[in-house]
Amino acid sequence: MTIDGKHALVTGGGTGIGLAIARTLADAGAQVTITGRRLSVLEEAAGPGLHPLEMDVTDETRVQSGIARAVTARGPVQICIPNAGIAEGRALHNTDSAFWRHMMATNLDGAFFTIRECLNGMRGTEWGRVIAISSIAGLKGLKGTAAYTASKHGMIGLIRALSEDYVGKPVTFNAICPGYVDTDIVNRNSASIAERAGVSEAEARDMMLSANRHGRLITPEEVAAAVRWLCAPGSESVNGQTIEIAGGQI
Template identity: 60%
Template sequence: MTHLAGKTALVTGGGTGIGLAIAKALASEGARVAITGRRIEVLEQAASDHGFIPIQMDVADEESVTAGFNQIGTTDILIANAGIAEGQNILKSDTAFWRQIMTTNLDGAYFTIREGLRRMPIDDWGRVIAISSIAGLRGLKGAHAYAASKHGVVGLIKTLAMDFAKRPVTFNAICPAYVETDIITRNQAKIEERTGMDADAARKVMTDLNPHGTLISPDEIAQAVLWLCGPASQSTNGATIEISGAPT
């Protein structure tokens, strides 16, 4: 029997990328895992492959989040992972862009964590982990809205860690730099279109932004999540775990 047997985990944005890696890691330790996202066909494929529970949910829609949690019931482990990463020059930006980023990344984390806590046995045991970003600690050139939203997620986590400090539930944020996901592929295409670079050069733009010059594997994020859910992490609360390749 593995150490998460009997626990139920919910991972938002769990059908691809970082979320899928986390869901697989939690399931490997015996957790019952629900994955959420907007594209039910993606969720159902992952569920078929790995035995997850697929729940269609749009984290930017409060009613959708509530309905999704009602399907799963008690939640012991909550991974607030869903989000979007887009940049824009503030001089060319508009309120619609700002609201899109904030509604998904910050409002979505708030709705998800609130509904998860309402169904979590907070006087017994619980883990709340938000996937923020290195941009939530340092900012990110050309991505004012994204960086602001991820700073907001970190503030939310740190405050809840204080609010629940006397209870056996912890709140932590993982803050990765550039991770090898579909977001990299999409951003690479945008760089190629904008600059005329070839694919390798466009990819190198993002790779070089990581201090160690390589993209981070989603499995590295998943292993950090497992540690935060493990038996030796009960005193780690309100932390921002930077996974970036940068010396600390």
Template identity: 55%
Template sequence: MEHTGKHALVTGGGTGIGHDIAVALANAGAEVTITGRRLDVLNDVAATHDRLHALQMDVTDEASVRDGVATISALRGPIQICVANAGIAEGKAFSKTTLADWRKTMTTNLDGVFLTLQAALATLPADTPARMIAVSSIAGVRGLKGAIPYTATKHGVIGLIRGLSEEYMNTPITFNALCPGYVETDIVRGQLPGLMRRFGVDEDGARALIAKGNRSGQLLEVDEVTAAAMWLCSDGARSVNGQTIEIAGGQV
């Protein structure tokens, strides 16, 4: 129960990677606030564990983030673990990408991380140890064809993390980014029908096409990303700072 007494915030905590990390933190003793736009989904997850707490929050809305974080810190204390996980993944050819597409992805994936981390840091008394983690992607360390706004935001998240690690150097706060490849989540499953139609393959064939994006040729399981997050939150990772942890079945 390493995190007993700590307050953790996980954005996008109702599904996928965020959900799995939130449950792991709760099992490790933390009081975990999970956020997202769909309160019904969050409430269903929170009902499964006494230390999971739902908060409807939209990371694209500054007031929603700042007011929400202020409220939960008043209830459960400063946010010593923050996992900025909320994001969207949408693909389109660059020539067909509109400025609205660009701004939608930027606002969610980059502005949302900025707001989340800044609001979480504001809850910390001086000299309070904390772990700040952003979920980036392998698209943050290499180009991703057909998803230019997404690629740009994930590169931006890594730049944000590296800059913060320098700005808060010599404090007990660390900043790191997780860079998973293609993970078996609802986002990936949602792409299967389109791939099946486009390439004339069945569901297994579509899943195999996505899995080729990982060096191992296999989709990752959510628990692999969670394990990396839990390590970064541990006392043993107290000197790991400003790093990108790539989880993709091989070199990216």
């Protein structure tokens, strides 16, 4: 089974990890819907096999209507990549309900809405892949990131439950758990960590580098390669797994 001509949907597909995944799948022959809140960014990223769709994953109605439009245009989604997310640290005693809800609405609710709507069409096909982009924070606690860590743990719980619901069927559910990836999120977090820890931004970046066991940032293309492998022949028995991309054991 190849992915040539199959419809893939990548949320947060206009930049960073999402764009690397979208381009990798398009290069393999898929027709890829890339979603995000900023249409201009999506249109700039669009190219052969990449189709922009403005969609805010925190809005259930927009996710329903957006995916319905994508299905009408390109057929049922058979590769679903819930990737859209935010990463921001904040001590729990400084976390108000608005911050907590925004984190959950984006990282967890957004994955739930996206997977559910894609599954509506995928269930009627002979093959499907759901690959959530979680984080090492989905597998361990990261200091100063209670809301983010909880949201990523929840995403993994969702994937594991769905893998049990569909076990033995031609649809698999897995989560990829990267460490620190070389994206704009890392650059933004350098300033945030520096402020919280009382260090320079260069020192904050070094802290993130040292958290990856091999001492360097992971490239978005490394994450995309794992997604491609999970869509390739021979991956059929990989289901309900959390795949760490962190340069070593976390």
